[in-house]
Amino acid sequence: MPEPISSFPPSTMVGQMVWGSDAEGSFEPPPPRMPAQRSAAALAAATSQLLEALVAKRVPRVEALRRKLHQHRPGGLGEIEHAANALHAEMEALDFLAGRSGGEQAAGFGRHGAVVIAAAERMAGVSRVLVERHAVDSPVARLLWIELVLESDSLRKRVRQGAHWLAQMNRDLGHRRTAVTAEISQRALDELARRGTTLHQRLHTVHRLCGHARSIHALCERMAEQRNHLCATLQDKVLPAAAQLQQSLQPLLEAVGYRPLVPEELMTAIEARHEMQVCLTQVAAHVVQLQAGDEELAAQLVQMEEKAASLA
Known part of the structure; x- marks a missing residue:
């Protein structure tokens, strides 16, 4: 439970409320700064209005982008993993010595070789599908990440503005506490301090929402690079290897x-x-990395959804 805003010294309050520097890349100017001489009550009202505007307009935009990112999470890893495992198992079981024996053993080699060729064809097919899908979906997903980080940067600037207003409010409350002696006035200042604490908590929740957005952007960039490596392996290594395997087995x-x-x-x-x-060993390593990243992305998206819901 955070301490009441009134309990922080002015210098500490600024340190508590300024959570990060302005990120580059946002095209929107920050909201106007209030004059330093505004009263604590006016500063609290301004911060409350700022929060209401964020929750009513900007947080829903971020949540809409989160939903789109969830819908556009790349798939295809399961199909690649299944096809690769099946091909690997069939190749392991293929006994080349049986082909030299003649009779039933040779016939068994022929039947098993046909199964290996079919498995290689399936591997090549799912590889082509994933490579083509990545080429189409990757630019769309990247635009979503950029839009998400720009929206979060805009939110961060407004959160910082609200944090500075609450820091000014804290200083004003400190000055007023030294001047008032009436109990009723003291209670009014205490109530204002409690309101500031609530505003602080809500601003911090918005700030954490922005943090999740930036973490998701970084994670998506990393996963895109990993997926590029997977697609390059499929395109440049797996497809030629599958063709060579089929061509060498068929005769x-x-x-x-x-x-x-x-x-x-x-x-x-x-x-x-x-x-x-x-090649399949390399594919398996890429798939493991991407599956771990996808699990992390799913968890981040859920946490982001929870933060947005708590602000509603």
């Missing part, structure tokens, strides 16, 4: 139907499998 499946395979013709397929395994 073996045709040949094993009428003769045992020889070691020399197996080597290309074995190398292609190894290359794909390396």
